[in-house]
Amino acid sequence: MSDLRTEEYDLNMGPHHPSTHGVCRLLLTMDGERVVKVVPYIGYLHRAIEKICENRSYAMCIPMLDRFEYVTSMSCNQVFSLAAERLAGIEVPERAEYLRVIMLELNRIASHLIFFGTTAMDIGALTPFLYALREREDIIDLFEMTCGQRLTYNYIRIGGVSKDIPEEFTPRCRKTIANITEKVEEYKRLLNGNPIWKMRTIGIGKLDADLALAYGASGPILRASGVDYDLRRDDPYSIYDRFDFNIPIYHNGDVYDRYMIRLDEIQESCKIVGQALDSIVEGPIKAKVSPNFKPPAGETYTRIENSRGEMGVHLVSDGSKKPFRLKARGGSYPHLQLLPEIATNCMIADLVAIFASFDVILPEVDR
Amino acid sequence: MLDYIKGFIELIKGLGITGKHLGMHAVTLQYPEEKDVMPERSRGVVVLLSDKEDGSLNCTGCLLCMKACPTAAIIIDAPRGEDKKRVLKKFELDFTLCCYCGLCEEACNFSALKLTGKYEYSTGDKDDLLWDVNKLQDVGRDVDYEDKRRKKVAKKPAKPVVDANAKVEDKPAKAVEIKPTESADDTKPKTEGEA
Numbered sequence: 308m309s310d311l312r313t314e315e316y317d318l319n320m321g322p323h324h325p326s327t328h329g330v331c332r333l334l335l336t337m338d339g340e341r342v343v344k345v346v347p348y349i350g351y352l353h354r355a356i357e358k359i360c361e362n363r364s365y366a367m368c369i370p371m372l373d374r375f376e377y378v379t380s381m382s383c384n385q386v387f388s389l390a391a392e393r394l395a396g397i398e399v400p401e402r403a404e405y406l407r408v409i410m411l412e413l414n415r416i417a418s419h420l421i422f423f424g425t426t427a428m429d430i431g432a433l434t435p436f437l438y439a440l441r442e443r444e445d446i447i448d449l450f451e452m453t454c455g456q457r458l459t460y461n462y463i464r465i466g467g468v469s470k471d472i473p474e475e476f477t478p479r480c481r482k483t484i485a486n487i488t489e490k491v492e493e494y495k496r497l498l499n500g501n502p503i504w505k506m507r508t509i510g511i512g513k514l515d516a517d518l519a520l521a522y523g524a525s526g527p528i529l530r531a532s533g534v535d536y537d538l539r540r541d542d543p544y545s546i547y548d549r550f551d552f553n554i555p556i557y558h559n560g561d562v563y564d565r566y567m568i569r570l571d572e573i574q575e576s577c578k579i580v581g582q583a584l585d586s587i588v589e590g591p592i593k594a595k596v597s598p599n600f601k602p603p604a605g606e607t608y609t610r611i612e613n614s615r616g617e618m619g620v621h622l623v624s625d626g627s628k629k630p631f632r633l634k635a636r637g638g639s640y641p642h643l644q645l646l647p648e649i650a651t652n653c654m655i656a657d658l659v660a661i662f663a664s665f666d667v668i669l670p671e672v673d674r
Numbered sequence: 675m676l677d678y679i680k681g682f683i684e685l686i687k688g689l690g691i692t693g694k695h696l697g698m699h700a701v702t703l704q705y706p707e708e709k710d711v712m713p714e715r716s717r718g719v720v721v722l723l724s725d726k727e728d729g730s731l732n733c734t735g736c737l738l739c740m741k742a743c744p745t746a747a748i749i750i751d752a753p754r755g756e757d758k759k760r761v762l763k764k765f766e767l768d769f770t771l772c773c774y775c776g777l778c779e780e781a782c783n784f785s786a787l788k789l790t791g792k793y794e795y796s797t798g799d800k801d802d803l804l805w806d807v808n809k810l811q812d813v814g815r816d817v818d819y820e821d822k823r824r825k826k827v828a829k830k831p832a833k834p835v836v837d838a839n840a841k842v843e844d845k846p847a848k849a850v851e852i853k854p855t856e857s858a859d860d861t862k863p864k865t866e867g868e869a
Contacts, residue, residue: 367744370775434692441701448713455717455789461775469780470715497691502681598781 315343322351326429326659329669331643333658340655345647352673360633365391365465365600368630373459375635376671378421381414382613383635384463389544390609390622391465394602402590403467404546409480409583410450410462411545411611412576416487417446418614419569419576422666423494426566429663430507435494442490445483452476465600467593477584484577491573499567508563512649512661515560522648523641526616528665531568532560538612545611549586550579562664569666572614601628615639615666637671712791717774719792720767721814722807723785726821731811733786735760739778747771748778767810769795769803785822788814 321332330351336344356375360368372383385407392399399407424439447457453472454462462469498504514524516532529536537554539547555571557564604626610619616638623632642665650658703710712718723732735752751764776789792813797803805813 363744366777367742370744370773370777373775438695444701451716452713453715455713455715455776456774459773459775461777469776473715493691497688500680500684501688502677502684 313339320658322348326663327669328425328663328667329672331667331669331672333646333662335655335658337655342650342653342655342658345650345658347643347646349643349669349672352670354670354674356674357633357635360630362629364628365602365630366598368633369464370459370461372635373461374670375674376613376615376618376637376639376668377458378668379414379418379614380458380460381410381463382611382618384460385411385545386609386611386613386618386620387622387633388463388465389611390607390620391600391602393607393609394605394622394624395465395600397466397594397596399467399594400591401546401588402471403592403594405583405587406468406472406592407463407545408547408550409472409580409587410453410460410468412579412583413446413449413480415614416573416576416580417443418666419573420446420487422569422614423566423573426660426663426666427498427504429659430504432498432501432504435498438490438494438497442487445479445486449476449480449483452479464593464596466596467591469593471592480580480584484580488574488577491570495570505563507657507660508566508664509561510559511562511657512653512664513559513561514645514649518648519560519645522645524616524638524645525641526613526638527568527572528565528616528642528645530555531557531564533558538610538617542610544609547579550582552576552579552582562660565664599628601626610636613638615668615671616642635674637668637674639665639667639669639671643667643672712793714791716791717776717789719769719795719813720772720774720778720787720789720810721792721817722765722787722810723814723817723819724811729815731762731786731807732784732823733762733765734784735762735765736784738781738783739787742777742781744775744777745771745773747773762807765807765810767805769805770800783822785819788817788819790814790817 315336315338318335318337319332320335321327322330324333327333332348332351334346334348335342354374356371359371363371369384369387372387373380375383391397420439420443424436424443427433427435427439450460450462451457453476454460454470514528514532516529516534519529519532520534524532525536533556535554535556538544539552540554552575555568555575557568602624604624606621606623608619608621610617612618617636618638619636621632621634621636622630625631646662646665650661653661724730725732735750737750737752740746740748740750747768749764749766749768750762752760752762755761774789778787779789787810790813795803
């Protein structure tokens with residue numbers, strides 16, 4: 308009997324595990340069901356997007372960057388266009404700015420709805436997934452009506468947007484926004500009080516503000532840990548300073564707070580879209596940009612607030628028609644690096660919950 | 675004990691919300707039998723458009739779409755003939771490469787190609803996804819489009835009008851970075867081809 312002992316063992320979670328939301332391999336060292344060590348292995352979705360963009364003209368980079376973070380493609384379009392506009396000193400028409408804000412916020416809602424659905428599904432509640440995707444479908448229909456695509460929009464261009472919104476967009480958008488605001492309340496009634504949901508989320512995966520800041524976390528994850536930081540307010544771009552919206556803050560930094568903050572953000576984004584639809588002005592939708600677009604030599608780091616945190620583009624131009632260097636920064640990479648820190652010594656089922664609550668999207672990590 | 679009762683009530687509430695959906699109508703479509711109506715701007719397969727009257731291709735072989743394509747999915751071979759007019763020898767579109775971004779449609783000044791709402795062209799054989807000019811034209815025959823080209827009948831007879839149009843025509847051609855000599859040529863085949 309003295310030979311009977313326990314020992315740690317290695318377990319591969321992924322690359323095709325459904326809860327990794329992409330292709331990520333987590334090498335877990337397990338002690339029974341307790342996780343002793345987590346090592347994420349990334350790179351399965353590396354497509355060399357940055358290098359591809361160096362070999363293409365500025366206009367061609369936008370469809371490529373659509374694939375950088377495909378859940379919120381609009382923000383990829385926006386951050387690249389913004390960077391190119393800053394380099395070339397292009398003034399974007401007022402109407403285009405409003406359209407951009409409407410699209411960006413709708414995209415943020417769509418992304419958070421996916422988060423809500425998949426996180427609940429990973430934790431074991433299948434119903435929210437069906438509800439959330441049903442609501443997201445309305446938003447995707449709005450995008451398809453405007454720019455023709457459902458996922459890779461290529462809508463926001465350097466100097467403006469590619470097409471004006473069709474006539475039936477505004478009434479449908481208002482309806483969608485009203486519906487989603489109402490449905491988010493229903494989601495909250497559905498899950499917030501649920502004792503199983505509470506047990507699985509409250510106090511799990513606690514992330515304190517210092518650690519989050521040390522790792523460069525941003526977006527909802529940082530705000531769920533009590534740091535009041537949102538680029539829409541703190542480093543305003545586009546016309547966000549014209550809208551009246553709150554930035555929700557939670558303080559515990561656990562899975563529950565990260566879930567709650569996103570539901571609150573959906574409602575705030577609905578408010579922004581409503582205000583933008585009210586105050587939108589008529590006018591041109593695109594500044595005059597030569598198709599042979601050549602920004603002067605220089606460099607810029609431009610960042611925007613994405614649904615996953617800070618999304619930035621470091622764009623270096625040497626005055627030719629192709630970018631000399633493009634570095635894309637997504638919010639997911641630092642968040643994935645946080646996983647070993649806070650998932651150590653938790654149960655394997657909680658690891659899934661923590662990973663889901665970060666809302667990591669792997670194409671953005673691997674680029 | 676109180677927590678258990680509270681929790682139980684919350685569970686019943688949640689169940690009520692799911693129960694409410696029992697009576698709701700379905701949001702899904704039974705796909706092969708029912709089909710969704712694609713929006714007008716939908717970006718599906720690329721087709722080549724034909725002239726609304728004589729059914730000939732609108733394409734002049736100016737290579738603008740080929741140069742605008744970020745994935746090099748369009749392959750055009752259009753050498754210049756003896757009268758310096760481009761003759762379209764080959765137009766192929768590789769749908770394994772196409773990313774449906776729509777930049778080719780925006781680059782085209784002649785309403786020669788369009789991204790349509792058509793889909794359902796999946797196949798088991800990769801070679802079937804390389805469409806030649808005939809297939810692209812056949813699929814696009816019933817596609818309605820707005821003709822961006824200059825109206826030919828009204829403007830042909832008077833000579834000064836042709837000149838004025840040639841100037842207007844120069845602008846978009848120049849803008850899409852072709853050598854000045856080429857862009858001047860590009861307008862020619864169009865005027866004559868439509869005549």
